[in-house]
Amino acid sequence: EVQLVESGGTLVQPGGSLRLSCVASGFTFRSYWMHWVRQAPGKGLVWVSRINSDGSITNYADSVKGRFTISRDNAENTLYLQMNSLRAEDTAVYYCARATTTVTSNTIDFWGQGTLVTVSS
Amino acid sequence: DIVMTQSPDSLAVSLGERATINCKSSQSVLTSSDNKNFLAWYQQKPGQPPKLLIYWASTRESGVPDRFSGSGSGTDFTLTISSLQAEDVAVYYCQHYYTTPPTFGQGTKLEIK
Numbered sequence: 001e002v003q004l005v006e007s008g009g010t011l012v013q014p015g016g017s018l019r020l021s022c023v024a025s026g027f028t029f030r031s032y033w034m035h036w037v038r039q040a041p042g043k044g045l046v047w048v049s050r051i052n053s054d055g056s057i058t059n060y061a062d063s064v065k066g067r068f069t070i071s072r073d074n075a076e077n078t079l080y081l082q083m084n085s086l087r088a089e090d091t092a093v094y095y096c097a098r099a100t101t102t103v104t105s106n107t108i109d110f111w112g113q114g115t116l117v118t119v120s121s
Numbered sequence: 122d123i124v125m126t127q128s129p130d131s132l133a134v135s136l137g138e139r140a141t142i143n144c145k146s147s148q149s150v151l152t153s154s155d156n157k158n159f160l161a162w163y164q165q166k167p168g169q170p171p172k173l174l175i176y177w178a179s180t181r182e183s184g185v186p187d188r189f190s191g192s193g194s195g196t197d198f199t200l201t202i203s204s205l206q207a208e209d210v211a212v213y214y215c216q217h218y219y220t221t222p223p224t225f226g227q228g229t230k231l232e233i234k
Contacts, residue, residue, distance in 0.1 A: 045214055045225040059221050095170055103176050106218035111170035
């Protein structure tokens with residue numbers, strides 16, 4: 001069974017840092033592009049970042065470029081999102097998501113349950 | 122970035138009736154090389170993560186009931202639920218994957234009338 005389990009979400013002050021983790025199981029993690037997508041409370045889905053299978057290619061939304069860093073450890077089947085200089089508008093549920101290998105690297109076919117990040121003083 | 126706009130924002134349909142959700146992209150997401158539309162539809166039920174329903178604008182993901190269908194090409198797309206069931210209450214999102222960033226529509230909330 002495919003599983004993506006996020007952790008690390010919590011309450012953090014503006015300007016603070018946080019690292020999210022996503023542990024994958026049930027599939028060959030090292031073969032897949034992975035994404036982070038966020039959803040502010042009561043709002044829609046917003047793509048944040050993606051990373052290729054070996055970690056050599058990363059892309060970011062303009063809103064987080066220079067503040068967030070995506071990475072992965074294929075030996076540990078884990079995806080990360082390092083979040084620095086956090087702002088109130090970063091408050092959201094952060095989803096770890098897997099891209100298909102049969103469509104494109106931007107087509108997401110499985111999502112984790114999400115972890116809530118709240119940025120507030 | 123490509124902007125995705127859905128209509129309506131919310132929709133109430135009677136059980137057993139047809140539900141139609143529209144999605145428009147700010148530029149074409151059709152590739153001329155292989156005539157494919159880089160468009161997906163997702164369903165998000167309350168308290169759950171999104172679920173992939175359709176990709177390539179009209180291909181159903183494995184396990185998705187055949188009452189869900191997608192159509193359209195270029196910049197205009199439609200998700201149709203042929204006979205609404207109670208379990209279809211959700212927010213539906215379109216997403217293009219033509220370029221990076223892959224952007225989502227704002228969502229359409231589907232309820233029972």
